[in-house]
Amino acid sequence: MLSRSAQGVYWMARYLARAGYLSRLLELQVQFLVDRPVDEIHFGWKRIYRCMKRFPPSGEEFLAEADEFALADAFTLADDLTFERSNPDSVRSALARGRENARQMRHCISGEMWTCLNAAWLRIRDLEAVDIWRTPEVFYAKTRSEIHNFVGVADATMYRGAAWRFMRLGRAVERAQLAASLLRAQMELSRRAERRTLGWASMLRTHHALEAYGRVYGADMQPDRVLDLLVADPSLPGSVLATVQAAATELAGLDGGPGVDADAAARRLAGRAEALILYDWPEAPAPEELLEQVDRCVRRLHDAVLGAFVDYPIEDSPLR
């Protein structure tokens, strides 16, 4: 497969996973606006911004713990995260970039995937925050479900070649990074919060894990159990472990890159992230630090993938 095409499909999947994840976060956050106490709403905004590594539009005081979120209204924050064109990670920007990568790599994906994605883009393209603000949760739920649809259509129609692997790899890497990032934000914020349980239930809902939690642990909601489930349960599709394992699987399915062991670094990083969770997590004295290590592995995994398959030095590449 052409390296640039592999890169395009990989980025397509990353951006779409980002758009989907952020839509889910915002879907829950705008639901909070209806019936949650103010501190929980503020907590939610902070967590999203920290996860996306972004400052709210009103300034950088965020870091200084001044409560910017009490001042900024929900509309402004939602607009900033959803439609703001200068925000490269806003739902609209991420969808636009995912779709642009798909447009350039249309010959690598199925026609059904393209029309599905293009329809989603055409729906959102001309919208603004005021257009969705009567029922914002409906908009976010729809966007999220369109991206789920895309993933399903891909599963049903896409040829299982290298492009498929790179797409799945991109999705796994993005989801692993986002999940680790959101968990770290949650741990840090809740450590400083007055209520120890603040935000943990919504962590489950974000990852569609409420039912799973009930099945594994029963009705008693305990933060460390929620954390365990979201980090280390291999059966939960959005857990850090499951996404890291998915990345490892896709890497193993690729034909190894241009030279002998060209992808060794990438495989080692995926393996290391997996091992950290499998073997170190259960008795980790400092879970936050361990999660940070996992996060770092996944970020380096991204560079290693591109280094192995896309930006490799041509001097010692075999000619075929």
Add this chain to the structure above:
Amino acid sequence: MFVAEGAPREHCRAIYEALRKLPDDHLETIQERVTRSFSQEGITFTVYGDEEAEERIIPVDCVPRLLALAEWRELEAGLVQRIRTLNLFLADVYGECRILRDGAIPPDLVLGCPQYRLAMRGVSVQGDAWVTICGTDIVRTKDGFRVLEDNLRSPSGVSYMVANRKAVKAGLRLLYRNSRVQDVENYGSLLRQTLCELSPGGRPDPCLALLTPGTYNSAFYEHMFLAHEIGAELVEGQDLLVNDGFVYMRTTSGLRRVDVIYRRIDDDFLDPLVFREDSLLGVPGLMNAFKRGNVALANAPGTGVADDKSVYAYVPDMVRYYLGEEPLLQNVETRLCRRPEDLEYTLDNLESLVVKRVGESGGYGMLVGPHSTLEERDEYAKTLRADPADFISQPTLALSRSPCLIDGRAEPRHVDLRPFVLTGAETRIVPGAFCRVALRRGSLVVNSSQGGGGKDLWVVDL
């Protein structure tokens, strides 16, 4: 469609009647559906200098243009003869130059043409297929088909031929079925077959690549579409490199040799070592690999000399010269302003002529006399006098018109057609064309870049 008001041509009668019987708003519904399907599938074209409309849809009219199979066969024979001739001409002017020495064409016209590539002198091309893909613009006048332009560099539009067919067929299912329309959707497989025949040294199972200038190019949709159809990698210059006279592309499993390149970038940008050195789109060393016969380029560099608007005037003479036959397809009567008597005639008759710049295409830089103002003509005459050799003039044609659905009503609009001719080991043509419509009432300019639209052409066996 009509011989006279309300009197359809023989092969159009059944379809005309069927269309007439459709309920009033039915065609409009179909039209809407066709337009929507283009938007959803992202079948787009970029118009230069129009920032907002980066991805614009070519408006498609859902009423098909009809051609009888017998008429098509006639046209086809003419196209085959013409393209054979043009390939012989190219082999000649980059080889022995017989036609120039014999004085059948003024040598300075050819050798002085900006599209004449010195780098191609003495180069032989696999099977003498210089022009692998040709898109000839044909108009129909009251005297029959006329060639308006041979597009021998990298003609575009074929993806719209297929897309228009798909969309219109889905809208007019029953009518399509009953009309025995000739199929065009195998174009991709014919193109693949043709390109494979160019494989250097007949290497089996050649690796094909389509070289695009990139996603900002107006025809990017087409490049993507064709790469998909022919199973080629869609590459940009940055994906390719030349090593030891062979071309390779960077893949996820190392460098892979490329055998045939269907290039959709101009000669000028192909290879910075030979042509424009500031080109970032091309591949350094590509021409060397090509000359050594290690990679095939379709079309070969230098073909532009044969579709130059001045050289065009000599194509009928070329047919006689190379084949000893009378041309089956006629040109539009063309005056070369480089000849003093033609210049004088052109200046005297500006208000009735169409004047074009030799080096321009896409409908840019032309004057349509009958639609121009006195000031425009005066202005144009000045530039014309300054450099007469840069201009040709043609009579304003009474182009054939075809009914189009405009605001819910059928109205006549001017049309032309661009059939695509493929040349590999043999010549192949699908019975269809990208049919262009001048959507503005009375307008004669059909170019997509000038607000023209598309139509499906049905070659019917009725």
